[in-house]
Amino acid sequence: MPDLSIRIGSVTLNNPVIIGSGDHVMTPGGLAAARATGAGAVVAKSINESEAAKRQLDGSDHVLLDSRWRPLPWDFAPPADAMLFGRSGLQQTASADWIAEAAAQDREAAKTGQYVIGSIILANLDVACDLARQYQAAGIRILELNIGAPHGDEAVPGAIIQERAAGRVREITARLRAAITIPLWIKLTGQSEDVAGLAAAAREGGADAVIVMGRFMALVPDIETRAPMLGTAGAIGGPWSLALTCRWLAQARKKLGPDVPLLGTNGARDGLDVVRFLLAGARAVEMTSAVMSGGFAVARNAVAEIDAYLARTGGRVEDLIGLAADRQVGYGVQADRPGYWRDFVPPEAR
Secondary structure (H helix, E strand, O other): OOOOOEEEOOEEEOOOEEEOOOHHHOOHHHHHHHHHOOOOEEEOOOEOOOHHHHHHHHHOEEEEEOOOOOEEOOOOOOOOOOEEEEEOOOOOOOHHHHHHHHHHHHHHHHOOOOEEEEEEEOOOHHHHHHHHHHHHHHOOOOEEEEOOOHHHHOOOOOOOOOOOOHHHHHHHHHHHHHHOOOOEEEEOOOOOOOHHHHHHHHHHOOOOEEEEOOOEEEOOEOOOOOOEHHHOOEEEEOOOHHHHHHHHHHHHHHHHOOOOOEEEEOOOOOHHHHHHHHHHOOOEEEEOHHHHHHOOHHHHHHHHHHHHHHHHHOOOHHHHOOHHHHOOOOHHHOOOOOOHHHHHOOHHHO
16 A cells, blocks of 8 residues: 655654645534545634634635636536635634634544644734644644735734734744644745745744645626626635645745645645645645535545555655655756747747
8 A cells, every 4th residue: 555644743644635724624513524534634714813703704705716717506516627716704613612622623533643733813913822822722733823814905904914024924933832832834825925935934933834825815807797706805726826836835845945844735626736736845735625615525535546646656655745846947957949939829920
C-alpha cells in the first residue's frame, strides 16, 4: 500500500487531505461526516467574539458559476469548471459550546489517527488569544488562526480582520504563540503583493505551519439584471485558483526553505489537484469550496485518487513535496528560439 502519511512539524497526518473550515463543518453532524471521509484532518467552522460576524451568517448566500459565468444548479454534482462565489458569516453557537464540541470531535478523531482542528478568525487580538487558550484547555491538538479571510474588507467593521502587513502578521502570530503551546497554523490572504513575505512574517512570529492562501474578493455583474450577482461583492474560488496558489507556495518555499511546513488551499478540486499542490511545496491541502459544493465524497475520493496515483508512480507522499517548485527556473535561462512566438498568434498577425 502506498504511504500517504505526511509530517507537518510535530504532527503526522494519515494523508495530505484536509477538509477546510466552512459552513459544511458548522454542526456536529458535519464534523462527523467530514471525519468519516478518512481525510487526514478537518478544520472546524471558525469562531470569534464578534456578534456582527455571527449575524453575517444570516445574510449568507452562494452561487455556483461555470466558466462562462452562468449560474449552475446547487445539486452537489458540479462540473469540473465550477466556481464558488458567495458570502458567509461565522459560527453562531456560543464559543464555549463550540470549543467543547470541536474538542470532543478531536478526541474521536484521535482514535483513527485523524485531527479536528480548532479555528479562529481574527477580530480582536486579546479575545483571539483568550479563545486560543480555551481551545487548548479543552484538549484541541492543533489551532488554526485565519488572518486571511477574504470578506475582511466588506464585512461590518469589527467583524473580521484581514491582515496584509508583514509586521502585523508577525505581531499577531507572536501573541498567539505566547498564549498557547499546541501547534499553531496561520492562514494567510492571497490578496497581497507578497504572500511569501507574509509567510515569512508568520514563521518569524512562531507559526508551526503557514497556509497559503485565502480566496479572492470579486464582483460578478449579471448581464440579465445588470446588477451584481448576490447584490454584493463576494469571495470567489475555482480551479483557476490552483495555478496562483501553487506559484505562491513555490515562492514561499524558496524564501523560507524546504523545512518550513506549508499548507495549500484555494483551487484543489480532486486528488490530482492535491498532488499538484504538493509538488509546488505544500505538505497538505485544505479542500473547502470543492467539499461544500460537491459534498463530503469529494474528500473521500481525493484520498483514493492520491493512493491510486502513488500506486501507479511509486514512492510516498513525502517524496512529492516541492519537486516542481525546486525545478522552477527563471526566464533568463530558457533556450532562445527566434521566431517561435509566431506559432502562437493568428496567421494574419505573423
